[in-house]
Amino acid sequence: MSLWFWLLLACALAYGWKIVGYFVPARFLEDPRTSRIAGTMTIGLLASLTVVNAVVSGQGLAADARLGALAAAAIALIFRAPFLVVVIAGAGTAALLRALGWS
């Protein structure tokens, strides 16, 4: 039940960001620092989420099949594969490595 609360709050705040852009006078959000922080934070969060999903296990670090998924995704991206292909490459590699016995 409490997850529902945070989930709906996240939805409300997401809409809040979107609508605020339409009502805030342009020059206010045009402050270079505001948009720079929005940009660096987007990069930082996505990098962090990538790492967390690749090597974090509970409160420790683990090297498992997910590392293979990370490598496969990077290779797919270097070859400019579309998003869905990248995701499938990641899933397929992790599944394959597990089937081969690398947990």
Place this chain on the structure above:
Amino acid sequence: MKLLASPAVRVGISISIATGLYGVSFGALAVTSGLDIWQTMALSLLLFSGGSQFAFIGVVAGGGSGIAAMSAATLLGMRNGIYGMQLNALLRPSGWRKYVGAQLTIDESTATSTGQTDPAEQRRGFWTAGVGVYVLWNLFTAVGALAGSGWGDPKQWGLDGAAVAAFLALLWPRLKGREPIAIAVVCALATVVAVPFVPAGVPILVAALVAALVGWFSHGRSDEGLEPDIEPYGGHHSGGHSGHHQDQTGARSGAERAEGKDPGAGA
């Protein structure tokens, strides 16, 4: 009929199909990270911003708390506010269009719209991509959620690997140049260092704080990492940052030009 002759509509439709399809992976990952189908659908219907949705379930999957998931999703949604501002200057929506358009303000609709130069095309691009992605993203989220819940052990299918790949793919297009790569590396390291010391989900917020500090103190380009994560116009939109600034200024003159003509393009 004649609508399909519009380049913005064609781009909007192809973006909608490509993006909508990967709603399958969101739906499947959401249910395997512990959300039920209704929670999964609520995220796609109400939150409707791919990066934030993946962030929310990514934190939950890692054992993080609801508040940490909410925080990560909300911080990642900040850029939509900047997009909203750009689109408001570009399209000048009024009345209900503003409130509906706000919900459709995401990477894809922004990129499709700002990639056009003609005001009527900008408007068609925004609405085609926005409505198209919304409908297909939700449809395929449902497909993924229903299929995913019947799959047994998600690890056997490599679904945790799919999440890793999805985040890397969302990050990848933003890593143009030395500074964004440095920010990504520093934030990745901050995450790894923080993991043993703080509860699950919090390392992501530590990284966000580090990134915000970098943004506050650095003097890089003001739109670093802010370009929407797709390039609907392939090569000739990939001019990157200088092009982005031109978009903004071009946007304003474009919007002024738009007032006098073509009111029918809105839908």
